[in-house]
Amino acid sequence: MTKYVELNVRSEIGELEGVILHTPGSEVENMTPENAERALYSDILNLSVAKDEYKQLSGVLSEISETYQVKDLLADVLADEKAKENVIDQISAMEPQISVKGNTYCIKDFLLQQTPLDLASLLIEGVPLKRDNLTKFLSKERYAMRPLHNFFFTRDASMSVLDEVLIGKMASSVRDRESLIMQAIFDYTPGFKTKTVNPIDNPEMDPNCTIEGGDVLIAREDIMIIGNGTRTSTQGIDFILAQLLCQKDKTQRHLLIQELPSHPESFIHLDMVFTLLDVDKCMVYEPLIIRPNKYQTVHIAIENGKVISITRENNLLQALKKLGMDLKPIYCGGNGDPWNQEREQWHSGANFFAVGPGKVIGYGRNVHTMDAMNKNGFEILRAKDIIRHKVELSDYEKYVITLEGSELPRGGGGARCMTMPVRRKPVNW
């Protein structure tokens, strides 16, 4: 990294200036149908197709903004001996099997001998099991240190909140190493000017506390919208609330909490049913976000280090409107046909990533959603055409850049899930 990057994310839609990505590697393919569920996938993936699709996302983003790759950032961190030892010690505290002295070798010692880049790859792609005793010989596991199958969803393990980074407390231990790596990146990369906040550093952390970035949306500097479901617990949201209270801000801050269903798994995060598209538009999965249902919306207002009110709201859009954000909803799957809505929500049709107000990226396969976007003034542009310079983004004011997505959505997410913004320009509200 050549220059300093001051973290600054005060909205979901401000013009993008920096984003952290992770190009999928062998870790996305190294699973079987039997353990795909444990890996948090809905299916097994074909890596070469996934990589081609991903290239569309990274190619377009590098035309628009600075992009940083997790593996490069991690390798830079690991080039420092002290940082390297610290990272490996933390991993072995979390995954104690790596410190066991086996018959032929100890994984921790093996890791310490690697070059920074090889080590970064191993920490992401996993370390295969050496079958040097009976237990390991008979083991059904292929890895002694498991691959991080979900790391290309960089959104979830850390999140930029104004000028700080909140480290995710993942709901499933298969993603814990991602959080640790992201914290090391932000703590040890001299180029990143920020402070990390990690719930596990709090000795009084509630054991039920979980927070994942797909649930945390920065709607405006003073409004956070947080999904509460299988991935972010009420205790996790209370941790965020406690952080805000500590800041003793004189201006009012607001948390809007949206309860989420626990199945199907396409409802894992809020960003699978609700994303912000423009100063006056948002994408919704209508049956959950607008239609009356049992999933509650709660508004917590905070001022001067105190909770001044906690109230139930009719729905998220009405709550936002009361706070001066009057957003027109565009429906995932289009208006009217619940089958199309369900099908497209399942394939991350609501999961848009904004690179600027009215400028977003999503999967082109969700044709009914794209049609609805187009009817609402968004030009539909193919990522491929932008990368080949057949289309110039500067010719359009509002657009959706479409990615081909047949393999990537099987991992369980879309463009917002695959991006971790670190800088956005202020929005002209």
Ligand SMILES: NC(=O)NCCC[C@H](N)C(=O)O
């Ligand atoms: N923000 C998101 O919705 N991320 C998608 C994460 C999918 C991943 N397979 C998971 O279940 O954690």
